[in-house]
Amino acid sequence: MKSLEKIFGIKIVDSDLFKKALTHQSYTQDLNLDYTESYERLEFLGDAVLKLTVSDVLYNMYPQSTEGEMSKIRSIVVSDNTLAQIAKGNGLSELIILSKHDEKQGARNLNSICACAFEAILGAYYLDGKYKQVRKYIEKTLTPYIKDVKDNFAKYNSKEILQEYTQSLDKNRPVYKVVNESGPAHKRIFEVEVSYNGEVLASEKGLSKKDAEQKAAYSACEKLGII
Numbered sequence: 001m002k003s004l005e006k007i008f009g010i011k012i013v014d015s016d017l018f019k020k021a022l023t024h025q026s027y028t029q030d031l032n033l034d035y036t037e038s039y040e041r042l043e044f045l046g047d048a049v050l051k052l053t054v055s056d057v058l059y060n061m062y063p064q065s066t067e068g069e070m071s072k073i074r075s076i077v078v079s080d081n082t083l084a085q086i087a088k089g090n091g092l093s094e095l096i097i098l099s100k101h102d103e104k105q106g107a108r109n110l111n112s113i114c115a116c117a118f119e120a121i122l123g124a125y126y127l128d129g130k131y132k133q134v135r136k137y138i139e140k141t142l143t144p145y146i147k148d149v150k151d152n153f154a155k156y157n158s159k160e161i162l163q164e165y166t167q168s169l170d171k172n173r174p175v176y177k178v179v180n181e182s183g184p185a186h187k188r189i190f191e192v193e194v195s196y197n198g199e200v201l202a203s204e205k206g207l208s209k210k211d212a213e214q215k216a217a218y219s220a221c222e223k224l225g226i227i
Contacts, residue, residue, distance in 0.1 A: 002164050003095055013126050018121065020036075022097050025039075027098055047123075049131070053139065054078055057138075058074060073150060080111045080112050081207075084111035084114035107186065110186055161217075161226060189207065190205060191203060191212060192213050196220075201223060203219075
């Protein structure tokens, strides 16, 4: 609990809530505990707290942005990749309680698990009566990511840009194909090719299929001169 308070800068009242927020389902299954002792329900609540806060921040930061643009920015900012980056950077990932098997398999480093634990902690703080404080934390922590996405929107939106371009020519869509996978199970590296009408436009690597696809699309857009 002291480590969590240090990470988030917010005092904890109900420590049981936060123990649940850190507990992966594999641990509760190992001990035959009820699923409510894991972070699943708190993650559901924390996801809503996060999206509401980010939506409010976006609405006030960019009064001229359309709902479509704000939705796209929000989806990137609250994605597993972003939240996991935060959780790994601030040390939250080291506090997650896993089964021995999942620990050995490197589950602690999985973006999905880190992101879920992060959201569960937000949900726990909400139930702990600390919404105002956790809102300030979310705004302070995610505003740099929001600005980065807004300032480099083409980079993050390149899949849609490429598709709009190709469909303007002949209604055909780009095709993405995983051509190689490497690395351990908890840290896979995916190589993806993007092609259009049978011609390979670009190939890029990423820590997830979506990440690799986005990078490949951006490279293709640059090659075609549409960004």
